[in-house]
Amino acid sequence: MSNEKIPYKIYLSEDELPKQWYNVRADMKKKPAPLLNPGTGMPVTAEELGHVFCDELVKQELDETTPYIDIPEEILGFYKMYRPSPLVRAYCLEKALDTPAKIYYKFEGNNTSGSHKLNSAIAQAYYAKKQGLKGVTTETGAGQWGTALSMACSYFGLDCKVYMVKVSYEQKPFRREVMRTYGASVTPSPSMTTEVGKKILAEFPDTNGSLGCAISEAVEAATSQEGYRYVLGSVLSQVLLHQTVIGLETKTAMDKYGIKPDIIIGCAGGGSNLGGLIAPFMGEKLKGKADYRIIAVEPASCPSLTRGVYAYDFCDTGKVCPLQKMYTLGSGFMPSANHAGGLRYHGMSAILSELYDQGLMEAVSVEQTAVFEAAQKFARVEGILPAPESSHAIKAAVDEALKCKETGEEKTILFGLTGTGYFDMYAYAAYNDGKMSDYIPTDEELQRSFDTLPKINK
Amino acid sequence: MSNEKIPYKIYLSEDELPKQWYNVRADMKKKPAPLLNPGTGMPVTAEELGHVFCDELVKQELDETTPYIDIPEEILGFYKMYRPSPLVRAYCLEKALDTPAKIYYKFEGNNTSGSHKLNSAIAQAYYAKKQGLKGVTTETGAGQWGTALSMACSYFGLDCKVYMVKVSYEQKPFRREVMRTYGASVTPSPSMTTEVGKKILAEFPDTNGSLGCAISEAVEAATSQEGYRYVLGSVLSQVLLHQTVIGLETKTAMDKYGIKPDIIIGCAGGGSNLGGLIAPFMGEKLKGKADYRIIAVEPASCPSLTRGVYAYDFCDTGKVCPLQKMYTLGSGFMPSANHAGGLRYHGMSAILSELYDQGLMEAVSVEQTAVFEAAQKFARVEGILPAPESSHAIKAAVDEALKCKETGEEKTILFGLTGTGYFDMYAYAAYNDGKMSDYIPTDEELQRSFDTLPKINK
Numbered sequence: 001m002s003n004e005k006i007p008y009k010i011y012l013s014e015d016e017l018p019k020q021w022y023n024v025r026a027d028m029k030k031k032p033a034p035l036l037n038p039g040t041g042m043p044v045t046a047e048e049l050g051h052v053f054c055d056e057l058v059k060q061e062l063d064e065t066t067p068y069i070d071i072p073e074e075i076l077g078f079y080k081m082y083r084p085s086p087l088v089r090a091y092c093l094e095k096a097l098d099t100p101a102k103i104y105y106k107f108e109g110n111n112t113s114g115s116h117k118l119n120s121a122i123a124q125a126y127y128a129k130k131q132g133l134k135g136v137t138t139e140t141g142a143g144q145w146g147t148a149l150s151m152a153c154s155y156f157g158l159d160c161k162v163y164m165v166k167v168s169y170e171q172k173p174f175r176r177e178v179m180r181t182y183g184a185s186v187t188p189s190p191s192m193t194t195e196v197g198k199k200i201l202a203e204f205p206d207t208n209g210s211l212g213c214a215i216s217e218a219v220e221a222a223t224s225q226e227g228y229r230y231v232l233g234s235v236l237s238q239v240l241l242h243q244t245v246i247g248l249e250t251k252t253a254m255d256k257y258g259i260k261p262d263i264i265i266g267c268a269g270g271g272s273n274l275g276g277l278i279a280p281f282m283g284e285k286l287k288g289k290a291d292y293r294i295i296a297v298e299p300a301s302c303p304s305l306t307r308g309v310y311a312y313d314f315c316d317t318g319k320v321c322p323l324q325k326m327y328t329l330g331s332g333f334m335p336s337a338n339h340a341g342g343l344r345y346h347g348m349s350a351i352l353s354e355l356y357d358q359g360l361m362e363a364v365s366v367e368q369t370a371v372f373e374a375a376q377k378f379a380r381v382e383g384i385l386p387a388p389e390s391s392h393a394i395k396a397a398v399d400e401a402l403k404c405k406e407t408g409e410e411k412t413i414l415f416g417l418t419g420t421g422y423f424d425m426y427a428y429a430a431y432n433d434g435k436m437s438d439y440i441p442t443d444e445e446l447q448r449s450f451d452t453l454p455k456i457n458k
Numbered sequence: 459m460s461n462e463k464i465p466y467k468i469y470l471s472e473d474e475l476p477k478q479w480y481n482v483r484a485d486m487k488k489k490p491a492p493l494l495n496p497g498t499g500m501p502v503t504a505e506e507l508g509h510v511f512c513d514e515l516v517k518q519e520l521d522e523t524t525p526y527i528d529i530p531e532e533i534l535g536f537y538k539m540y541r542p543s544p545l546v547r548a549y550c551l552e553k554a555l556d557t558p559a560k561i562y563y564k565f566e567g568n569n570t571s572g573s574h575k576l577n578s579a580i581a582q583a584y585y586a587k588k589q590g591l592k593g594v595t596t597e598t599g600a601g602q603w604g605t606a607l608s609m610a611c612s613y614f615g616l617d618c619k620v621y622m623v624k625v626s627y628e629q630k631p632f633r634r635e636v637m638r639t640y641g642a643s644v645t646p647s648p649s650m651t652t653e654v655g656k657k658i659l660a661e662f663p664d665t666n667g668s669l670g671c672a673i674s675e676a677v678e679a680a681t682s683q684e685g686y687r688y689v690l691g692s693v694l695s696q697v698l699l700h701q702t703v704i705g706l707e708t709k710t711a712m713d714k715y716g717i718k719p720d721i722i723i724g725c726a727g728g729g730s731n732l733g734g735l736i737a738p739f740m741g742e743k744l745k746g747k748a749d750y751r752i753i754a755v756e757p758a759s760c761p762s763l764t765r766g767v768y769a770y771d772f773c774d775t776g777k778v779c780p781l782q783k784m785y786t787l788g789s790g791f792m793p794s795a796n797h798a799g800g801l802r803y804h805g806m807s808a809i810l811s812e813l814y815d816q817g818l819m820e821a822v823s824v825e826q827t828a829v830f831e832a833a834q835k836f837a838r839v840e841g842i843l844p845a846p847e848s849s850h851a852i853k854a855a856v857d858e859a860l861k862c863k864e865t866g867e868e869k870t871i872l873f874g875l876t877g878t879g880y881f882d883m884y885a886y887a888a889y890n891d892g893k894m895s896d897y898i899p900t901d902e903e904l905q906r907s908f909d910t911l912p913k914i915n916k
Contacts, residue, residue: 174883425632
């Protein structure tokens, strides 16, 4: 098919949906460091993790050797409701940029949750249901993950308790309502419903909340109730595993048309989208079968890869979760108040951290005003209003395409467009009104935050 | 292909996109009544209409005989950015309803404007650009049309001035921001920027605005400035023509899989979506080639087909537009304040009014609490958060599917899912909180409104 004209949108058929997720760890010679029990400093056991996570997900979290893991029929059935997602040739953006580059994006916003998060939410809800649980708890910041999980739980008839970072709960009432429409209960965090919430409120009564704090509350809510487990929308290796459906579909579609990307770009908060998009390409790279430039794009206001340290750290503010070795800004790090959207987690997926540390991928950071400028340009020509998170990838892709314009190179650029920005109009309004500002943490601020790293690193 | 398993989503290829719109009037023996000049009472001429609308659109508005009209290449190019739209087999909804009925919906919400309105917006913007105009003016209520037009104008580099019903402007700031992101100027209506706005404000200083009033302002803004024309998102025959892309794609997809709908359902405000969806099916019906039950669904709070009269009426409150013969509640009619979402226009497309009058289609009205109940059920199982407008069609489709459950009939039901409800979360919140109410106008209210009909009917 390689001589065929590439359509604007490449849709695979249902039969071409991947039947297995790809576990990139199986092909990594040096694996990510193991999760540690914060009390003992020893690698966590499946039994210990089983108090927090569903059994099957614990297995996936700890499995470093099985390259392909079957996607259960029930999950495939749900995937068919909104997948395969389109791989779009950005003809209009190319024209607007007047670049010889060929730009493709994999669009994950075409489902009601509005983002790629649903790919893992449905898997996690399925395993919880299969284990006979009553429900799950989670945290959400910008709200994409909470929305996706609410939708997934409603599908399987599971109870869903969402702890939503207080500032988002107040600023994004519509996100909250979508979750409620799907039957979830949504609690602003910190709250008086948990011990850790009470403790944080006693110390900081005026806090706006943070993702790390909401995680702690959700974990407590799960472990203190019969029949509940905690689920997480990013960072974990199990989440990256489920998200490989993005990359696998992309690779199938590109192979079908004989397209080989030179550069692969994704935004990176906890790493779920980037990890999922690049997985099969990284697999080829690890096996020496192909080479690709792979670029993680993070906000300059929360730069874990570009300015963080590679160390063991707490995954949550309450310090109840296992320690993970990752690129981190320290669990005490809080992005500045003017930071819009997601990508505000202090750390990065262990898998991506290790791949980055091995020099197998690059990272850049971008400032948010430039990100919204790219978002607006993209919206106007491509007809999709992108989420602020996704727009980080757009910005980097546009920059690469403009370099091609200078050099005349016809590079093929692939990026992940993770979601839509319908619930981020406050941020767009700030941009439209010229009131958006940028913030880059100082070295001193980062140093203070690094000081919160656990002693085990010393 | 008729024995093939029907996939969850049927996507046509780009090559299968219709190359022509279908003008159903060409196959109507009795045509819709002509538009009249409100001053002279005589049929309007192309020249008169040319002061308000673009020349090519005037031609399309008045053309009752050409069955197929070529879609210009530039519009086809834009269509490819988001079309063909999916025809979805609602397997999950069927299962949830436990019905033997086969339910299909054509989903038009997969573009940033969030609805089918873009199909006509891009056509109208194209013809305005081709005529060398500087820009266009329009009104918007719920905001779908204004968003779509902003997007279309941004694509062709046209200025776009939107008069937004004041209550929506205030209650839907995010819709406004999407329009601004696409570069449109958005003015709350009534405003002091037009004579008609000033007059209405002088008489009713506390008014919330209405669609009819916003139309009057937009028309004045277009006709009082060099290089501007007015564009409208529904009601007009030209709009129904552009929207036939919905029905043509649907028919192609159904024919491909050997599916024949027994019942075709669409929500109806001004009629653009319903008219577009049913056009090719109605064409067969008019030619005696096939029979279909066709059902228009309207809100009980704004029941133009089910409780209106078939008469000449003003299209706008300011009475500056041509008179149109249509099912109408009278141009003075205002849906009650608790009415959520669109479908609030006092009249109905002349084409649909005539087809309804000839008994070629049915109409039902539904109350909004029941509509949101259906919307929530649909969202939970089909994974799309529907617009309140679209949910009227869902409600009627669910009712028909439940009838099939009683009788055991395996009917095939097709409905139009016009858009997503991301900007309607206030209404969903009211429903979630049990605060949504219904309203049915009394006969006395309607009679008072009928009294505003022009004398020409007497």
